[in-house]
Structures are given as structure tokens and as C-alpha cells.
Amino acid sequence: MEGLLKNIDFNGAVYHKKNRQKYEYYLGYQDIAEQRYISESTQFNLASLSKMYTAVMVFQLIEQGRPQLSDKITNWLNATHFTEVTVAQLLTHTSGIPEYLVEV
Incomplete structure (x- = not known):
């Protein structure tokens, strides 16, 4: 390699x-x-590249019965805002959560 x-x-x-x-x-x-x-502690800015991998992993979990597309994200994440947002809305980018950047 x-x-x-x-x-x-x-x-x-x-x-x-x-x-x-x-x-x-x-x-x-x-x-x-x-x-x-570059080392084991280097943080990479992946931008939108990780979206498809995240979606695949979520759908693999859905196949196992956890979560469901209609579940609120607060069922699965410790979130105090956006309490009405569903898993489906996150996957289709229709949640209304604003875009933000995190500086690393």
C-alpha cells in the first residue's frame, strides 16, 4: 500500500x-x-462527501428496525432544538436546520 x-x-x-x-x-x-x-489526529474537512455514506449507514440501521424514517431525531440524538425534525427530513435535507460551518 x-x-x-x-x-x-x-x-x-x-x-x-x-x-x-x-x-x-x-x-x-x-x-x-x-x-x-498528516497524523492520526488530523481532522479532514469532508464537506458533502460524507452525506452519501451517512445515508447508507442510516438506511442499514432502518433495515434492522432502528430508527424509522418517521422518527423524530430527538428519539435518537440528544438534541434540544429542532424537536420536530424527522430522520426522513434529515436524509432529504428538508429539516429546516440552517447550514453552519465548524472551524477546526
């Missing part, structure tokens, strides 16, 4: 776990100007 990633000029992190074996590999910079390398 290391040789393959170096040959394609990879900059990022790879994590793979199968059974009890775990593989982690970090290559490149999290901040080129400061010459700080």
Missing part, C-alpha cells in the same frame, strides 16, 4: 480494519506552509 500511494502522489490517510487486524497509513501534509504532517 505504501509504495502504491507514494507512486500516485497520495496526500491523505488510509484506514482499513478486517477482523482484528487494523491498518493505518498517513502520507503528506495537513499544512504545507507549516510543514505539519
Whole structure:
């Protein structure tokens, strides 16, 4: 893996776990100007890339009977705001929750 990633000029992190074996590999910079390398504690800004993975995981849970699309998110999350928002609304981006950015 290391040789393959170096040959394609990879900059990022790879994590793979199968059974009890775990593989982690970090290559490149999290901040080129400061010459700080990527490490296990590096936080990546994934933007919208994670939306499809989150939806797949939620639907896998729905197949197992938890949660249901009609459930309020407060059934599953410790949320004090947006108490009428459903799982379906989150998945279809119709919840009315405003967009926000978190600085890392």
C-alpha cells in the first residue's frame, strides 16, 4: 500500500480494519506552509462527501428496525432544538436546520 500511494502522489490517510487486524497509513501534509504532517489526529474537512455514506449507514440501521424514517431525531440524538425534525427530513435535507460551518 505504501509504495502504491507514494507512486500516485497520495496526500491523505488510509484506514482499513478486517477482523482484528487494523491498518493505518498517513502520507503528506495537513499544512504545507507549516510543514505539519498528516497524523492520526488530523481532522479532514469532508464537506458533502460524507452525506452519501451517512445515508447508507442510516438506511442499514432502518433495515434492522432502528430508527424509522418517521422518527423524530430527538428519539435518537440528544438534541434540544429542532424537536420536530424527522430522520426522513434529515436524509432529504428538508429539516429546516440552517447550514453552519465548524472551524477546526
